[in-house]
Amino acid sequence: MNETPHTTELRSEPVTVIGLGLMGQALAAAFLAAGHPTTVWNRSSGKAAELVAAGAVLAPSPDAAVRAGSLVVVCLSDAAAVHDVLGPHRDALAGRTLVNLTSGTSEEARELTALTTSYLDGAIMAVPEVIGRPEAFLLFSGEREAFDRHRAALQRLGTATYFGEDPGLAALYDVALLGLMWGTLNAFLHGAALLGSAKVDASAFAPFATRWVGSVTEFITAYAGQIDRGAYPPEDATVETHLATMKYLVRESAAAGIDTDWPARIQALAERALAAGHEGTSYASLIEVFRGRA
Template identity: 55%
Template sequence: MNNNGKTSTPVTVIGLGLMGRSLAAAFLAAGHPTTVWNRTAAKAEGLVADGARLAPSVADAVKASPLTIICLTDYSAVNGLLADDALDLSGTTLLNLTSGDSAQAREAARWAEQRGVRYLDGAIMAVPPSIGTAEAVILHSGPQADFAAHEATLAALGTASYLGEDPGLASLYDVAGLAMMWSVLNAWLQGTAMLRTAGVDAVTYAGFARLMAAGVAEWLPGYAEQIDRGEFPAEVSALETDVRAMDHLIEESEALGVNAELPKLFKAMADRAIAAGHGGEQYPVLIEEFAKPGPA
């Protein structure tokens, strides 16, 4: 029973690393009867003390609930765990929250389909302490009906986002988000290194950097429309103008004794686009360069 006196759906969590334990704890806190299993049973002790049931085997864990969450180190571990043909998965929907790539997710979905198993793939865009709060975004992809059947239960973990039927979408969004994260952080570190040469500390620059990042984020919807149309009119600035600013960034970095590899990478891609005849178009035309394989 949950805090409102209503019966909650039982859930199983397989894999009790830091993230797995956080997932199980969130289900317990939301009132879901929670079964757990881990190769090292001692990791379940705190959860058992809080009301979880420790299953003696994977088969028992899967049979205990209509929804089984798998959160292991990698897909090889998942494959090894589920390789036993005698393992009966017919009564549960598998939600695999193990980190991997889109090809692995699609292969796992094919494996499940061949065995008549309901399967969703997912990605956790959060750190363990935020699980169970709205700030924790959990991405899901796979059959919409299977997600809908468990959406209310999955809300215990945070913000449950459904991306589409392609089981590889969650993994793709995950790595696309990492590209955003590292790009923003690396650009901030570049600027921080430059300003430190003038005695400006990172805390002071961080406020200005946040304003810049927020301003650039406002451009994204309009730029996305240009990409989807395949038309890049220079409404704000032409790429050939942006390249001159890139030269300035490179020159200033080198003059200050700061690493200029990152801005040189920006400029190398822009130079290729200009050489291909796109100098008079707007910055999103660089999507054509990002869509190509990199230099061998």
């Protein structure tokens, strides 16, 4: 397929990646593979060796790195590190778009906008190994015009989704999704420990766990609609029904000598919802507990 001049221009947009941990290296490698002239910088220059061998340019300083790219992607340990590395180079950032892919809070994301007039905050929902493939998805928020201008380059990293002008939204989505991950993994680990007390291998439990998690996603979709409407009809089961079964989980855990903290916390949330008057409602009504209204 013949490339148009516009396509060639998009592929040749110069990109800078600052921070070469495992994720930063993966980001730079994806830009290189897509044909972008890529400049990199890291405090420890040795981490750039493989990228330089693949065609990247190692900048001698953060200032030189910033000036080399029209799109500057930073992936460091935290927001303080971003301020430390880029704060002294605001003049170099002028006229360039800064994309912060460093994990942090929504407030930290908003504060980093002071570094430049063109800013996007982002979150990477993927492991380094899948960066550059569609299954990697990245969340962005901040300046709409900057996202539109650099969308093609950002899509080289994975599936890029834009959430709005508030630069803190991507960070909020990030922690919300990570909470979902940890909740799911904690539930699996507790279940594996519980079944392990009966000499059931975790690998035997895993297929049933993944199948059930798939079914639970249907509850998520249904409950999201209830939450948005602010009404919680018990279309599947009431909070009371859930609570009765939760007590069995606590009792089984205690009997097997398995830590009861996780199931006891789940039970306590349901009890608080009932105490606040949510009898006869669906499990979705527990959101009022999380909102601090119960």
